[in-house]
Amino acid sequence: AIAGVAYIGYGIYEDRHPEPQTEPDPTKKTLVILGTGWGSVSLLKRLDTENYNVIVISPRNYFLFTPLLPSCTTGTIEHRSIMEPIRTILRSKKASVRFYEAEASSIDPDRKVVRIFDNSEVKGDMTETEVPYDMLVVGVGAENATFGIPGVREHSCFLKEIGDAQRIRKRIMDCVETAAFKDQSPEEINRLMHMVVVGGGPTGVEFAGELQDFFEEDIKKLVPEISDRFRVTLIEALPNVLPSFSKQLIEYTESTFKEEKINIHTKTMVKKVTDKTVEAVATRPDGTKETIVFPYGLLVWATGNAVRPVVQDLMSRVPAQKNSRRGLAVNEYLVVQGARDIWAVGDCAVAGYAPTAQVASQEGNFLARLFNNMARTEALESKIAELSGSLNIQPGNTAEISREIEEYERQLRRIKDVKPFHYSHQGSLAYIGSEKAVADVTWFNGNVAAAGGLTYLFWRSAYISMCFSTRNRLLVINDWLKSKLFGRDLSR
Numbered sequence: 001a002i003a004g005v006a007y008i009g010y011g012i013y014e015d016r017h018p019e020p021q022t023e024p025d026p027t028k029k030t031l032v033i034l035g036t037g038w039g040s041v042s043l044l045k046r047l048d049t050e051n052y053n054v055i056v057i058s059p060r061n062y063f064l065f066t067p068l069l070p071s072c073t074t075g076t077i078e079h080r081s082i083m084e085p086i087r088t089i090l091r092s093k094k095a096s097v098r099f100y101e102a103e104a105s106s107i108d109p110d111r112k113v114v115r116i117f118d119n120s121e122v123k124g125d126m127t128e129t130e131v132p133y134d135m136l137v138v139g140v141g142a143e144n145a146t147f148g149i150p151g152v153r154e155h156s157c158f159l160k161e162i163g164d165a166q167r168i169r170k171r172i173m174d175c176v177e178t179a180a181f182k183d184q185s186p187e188e189i190n191r192l193m194h195m196v197v198v199g200g201g202p203t204g205v206e207f208a209g210e211l212q213d214f215f216e217e218d219i220k221k222l223v224p225e226i227s228d229r230f231r232v233t234l235i236e237a238l239p240n241v242l243p244s245f246s247k248q249l250i251e252y253t254e255s256t257f258k259e260e261k262i263n264i265h266t267k268t269m270v271k272k273v274t275d276k277t278v279e280a281v282a283t284r285p286d287g288t289k290e291t292i293v294f295p296y297g298l299l300v301w302a303t304g305n306a307v308r309p310v311v312q313d314l315m316s317r318v319p320a321q322k323n324s325r326r327g328l329a330v331n332e333y334l335v336v337q338g339a340r341d342i343w344a345v346g347d348c349a350v351a352g353y354a355p356t357a358q359v360a361s362q363e364g365n366f367l368a369r370l371f372n373n374m375a376r377t378e379a380l381e382s383k384i385a386e387l388s389g390s391l392n393i394q395p396g397n398t399a400e401i402s403r404e405i406e407e408y409e410r411q412l413r414r415i416k417d418v419k420p421f422h423y424s425h426q427g428s429l430a431y432i433g434s435e436k437a438v439a440d441v442t443w444f445n446g447n448v449a450a451a452g453g454l455t456y457l458f459w460r461s462a463y464i465s466m467c468f469s470t471r472n473r474l475l476v477i478n479d480w481l482k483s484k485l486f487g488r489d490l491s492r
């Protein structure tokens with residue numbers, strides 16, 4: 001084997017870090033990154049890891065390409081196609097990075113330590129410990145909002161993690177097979193074949209579209225005896241779905257859903273969930289209220305984000321965070337307000353933008369630039385200090401040393417100028433089923449709204465190009481081809 005290069009087969013060699021995991025360098029600062037989502041991984045991708053002792057901590061040892069998660073619920077895409085192991089990502093970094101698969105339970109900003117515990121099935125002797133940091137990046141994301149509505153946590157499926165998508169996929173087939181059970185009553189078949197989605201944001205809409213496709217393209221053919229009973233209902237508290245998209249795209253989505261026979265109940269707020277029913281209050285056009293009970297087989301809850309306990313705990317320890325509700329308030333450099341040496345990125349940070357993958361990845365890129373610059377600045381400053389000191393000792397070389405100092409100072413002036421974080425919105429895309437998508441895209445500083453079949457092709461190519469690695473890209477294309485040619489896999 002060639003030193004520093006790994007053979008990955010088919011005559012391909014890949015650069016890799018030569019040392020497995022080196023001991024931390026005491027002359028460098030320890031940078032701890034919490035999370036392996038969009039924010040943290042974008043930071044890692046661009047970070048010059050040789051400047052710091054980098055430690056990554058996350059209960060998930062992979063990066064998940066979340067935009068295609070709804071497609072995993074029906075098997076259009078297999079889950080491993082959109083996962084990239086964090087250790088593969090770290091291997092390509094110049095200096096070694098430590099990874100601990102663990103959950104952060106608390107952050108002590110005074111002692112500068114993170115408390116972590118092993119949340120996995122297999123436990124060793126050590127399950128809980130502390131990791132000290134000089135610099136900390138919190139990129140732990142958010143959890144699912146339930147607003148304390150009774151029964152939601154116990155009975156519904158969320159759609160955030162890969163496990164959620166797998167659970168939904170199993171549950172759909174469980175409902176179908178149970179509905180097809182011998183002598184099942186018509187009411188029970190109706191209930192089991194009723195798929196309810198709560199939340200008309202992009203997650204709920206994309207999932208409803210994928211579900212309808214699954215039914216039309218596969219279930220209907222393979223389980224024809226119950227096919228006329230399948231129904232998808234989307235419940236949204238606001239007057240329309242996809243509130244963040246432009247008006248014409250909202251109308252297009254709603255009319256496409258009508259064609260696809262997805263029932264939309266807007267101005268309908270879910271108040272209670274039981275193991276078989278969803279209770280909601282609908283506001284009629286005349287302003288009166290009506291309670292509706294929806295019996296369901298599958299319930300998917302997609303009503304947005306809530307703050308994770310570890311973030312809540314940190315907020316309670318920092319007085320400047322007292323008035324922040326939706327997450328860690330950060331300044332224009334993504335520094336957590338009122339805390340020293342802590343930055344936050346992604347859905348756990350409140351920087352004035354929507355909690356999207358696009359925002360998180362731009363924030364991660366920004367921090368990488370900032371940290372790379374900080375390290376270069378410190379290196380130049382120490383060189384200048386060293387040379388200035390030697391000026392007095394070596395009087396003969398004064399002119400040359402002064403020139404060197406000037407050159408370093410010039411470089412320093414150039415790199416110190418880090419502009420505050422600015423989010424540049426590239427647009428929003430959503431798949432709405434039956435090979436149609438909607439897109440609000442920024443084009444030459446203007447906004448372009450597009451919808452339909454061509455937009456669907458655009459949606460596909462955009463997501464393919466955004467996939468984490470070539471491996472992911474090939475796997476996703478392969479899954480699309482496979483489900484087109486042979487249909488989706490109905491095994492549970």
Ligand code: NAD
Pocket residue numbers: 067149198199200201202203204235236237238243244268269270271302303304305354355356357428429430431
């Ligand atoms: P969201 O916050 O965008 O939407 C949740 C919806 O649930 C809201 O419209 C809300 O009115 C509704 N709701 C809340 N409580 C309810 C109740 N009790 N009964 C009925 N309806 C209720 O959530 P999301 O779709 O999960 O998206 C989260 C974030 O991720 C957003 O910023 C979104 O833009 C982003 N995202 C984007 C894409 C994309 O662009 N394709 C896909 C997924 C998520």
